[in-house]
Amino acid sequence: MCLALPVKVIEVGCGPDGEHAMVDLGGVKKEISLALLDDVQVGDYVILHVGYALSKLDPEEAERTLALFSEMSESDLTAP
Template sequence: MCLALPVKVIEVGCGPAGDMGLVDLGGLRKEISLALLDDVQVGDYVILHAGYALSILDPEEAERTLALFADISEPPLAAP
């Protein structure tokens, strides 16, 4: 099974070749490859898989997906 996550780009042009970017996912920051995409800008959401940005996402869709992940990760309420 593969898991790809939407992440927000907070910096572009990193790395020796300038084809890396810094992304944020809930406070976790990671440098990833942007080599497979053209015209990634700071503030874009991208799909991240195995260290590579695979596609640029619609920001509203990315935020909905991240909200669903947040709901899943919260512990259930205790029964009264």
């Protein structure tokens, strides 16, 4: 099973080649590759899969998806 997640870009131009970005996923910061995308800016949401940004995502859709992940995580904590 493959999982791609929405993440928020907090810094661009990272890495030795400048083709990386720093993203935030629920407080976890990770450097990812932007080699497959053009024109990614700070504040954009991208779909992350195995270290690569695959596509940009509408901010409202990203927030809804992240809220659903958060709800699932919370329900796991309260499950018997």
